[in-house]
Amino acid sequence: MFKDKNFKKYLWIYLGITFGLSWGISLLYVLCYKQLSPIFGKLNMSSPLVVIALNSPSIAGVFVYYMYGGKKSLLQFFKRLIPNLRECRWFIYLFIVSIAFFAAMHYGSILLHIPLPKVKLSTNDRLVLLLKNIYEETGLLGGALGWYGFLLPYMQKQYYSSIKGGLMTGFIFGLFVFPGYALSSFETATTYPFYVLQLMLFSVFIAFVMNQTRGNVLFFVFCFWLVASGSKLQFYNFIAGVQILEIGFFLITVIGMYLYYRIVKNKDLNTYSLCLFPDFIGN
Numbered sequence: 001m002f003k004d005k006n007f008k009k010y011l012w013i014y015l016g017i018t019f020g021l022s023w024g025i026s027l028l029y030v031l032c033y034k035q036l037s038p039i040f041g042k043l044n045m046s047s048p049l050v051v052i053a054l055n056s057p058s059i060a061g062v063f064v065y066y067m068y069g070g071k072k073s074l075l076q077f078f079k080r081l082i083p084n085l086r087e088c089r090w091f092i093y094l095f096i097v098s099i100a101f102f103a104a105m106h107y108g109s110i111l112l113h114i115p116l117p118k119v120k121l122s123t124n125d126r127l128v129l130l131l132k133n134i135y136e137e138t139g140l141l142g143g144a145l146g147w148y149g150f151l152l153p154y155m156q157k158q159y160y161s162s163i164k165g166g167l168m169t170g171f172i173f174g175l176f177v178f179p180g181y182a183l184s185s186f187e188t189a190t191t192y193p194f195y196v197l198q199l200m201l202f203s204v205f206i207a208f209v210m211n212q213t214r215g216n217v218l219f220f221v222f223c224f225w226l227v228a229s230g231s232k233l234q235f236y237n238f239i240a241g242v243q244i245l246e247i248g249f250f251l252i253t254v255i256g257m258y259l260y261y262r263i264v265k266n267k268d269l270n271t272y273s274l275c276l277f278p279d280f281i282g283n
Contacts, residue, residue, distance in 0.1 A: 059146075065149075090209060105236040105249070143220070151172065
């Protein structure tokens with residue numbers, strides 16, 4: 001386990017900015033509701049305060065990289081957003097995984113008698129909505145540059161393990177979203193513990209992918225954009241029952257991917273080709 005106390009300052013600065021902004025805004029809104037509600041209205045996903053809170057991980061991640069190595073570190077980090085030709089095949093793999101995900105959620109809902117939405121969208125409507133969801137999904141960039149651009153590589157260095165690093169990243173990500181579940185104005189039909197477990201397993205899957213793509217967070221954005229669009233495209237309802245299906249799906253996917261690399265390619269994805277902060281941005 002990585003135990004450089006001086007190096008841990010980057011983690012504490014990241015967490016301080018991330019949780020300070022997000023939880024601070026939530027607490028301030030609760031304490032000063034009468035004063036702030038006439039100005040900002042009810043908190044929802046398009047509220048300026050919520051947008052700032054959701055993007056606080058990216059704000060923190062960019063700040064930490066700048067603090068570590070100035071403009072050079074930021075430039076090296078953003079260069080990683082440009083995939084090489086070999087890495088582009090992962091777009092196809094992730095697209096296939098997303099199609100399998102939609103099918104599993106849809107037919108799993110039918111099998112388990114989980115209510116499905118009434119389909120009111122045409123194929124063209126779905127395509128338009130899918131494209132719109134690129135910018136409407138405010139958590140995309142908010143999570144990419146922070147959780148998976150900094151925290152995941154840091155945790156992988158901390159434990160020298162993609163599995164432990166992914167689980168810890170997902171768990172801390174889960175703590176971050178807690179105010180969203182605590183504030184009733186979100187009116188969520190999902191269950192918080194299930195959501196945290198989803199994030200933990202999804203983060204392990206993303207860790208496997210990013211370690212094969214030089215730590216390129218663009219693949220997280222692409223995958224998250226697709227799987228997060230399923231309920232909006234009316235393939236299924238994002239409710240507690242479906243959360244259990246999603247947990248099962250990513251558990252099976254993670255195990256299957258690990259075993260494939262272990263048996264077929266003789267590579268241990270838990271320790272193979274790890275992207276470690278800050279080493280990976282210089283390689």
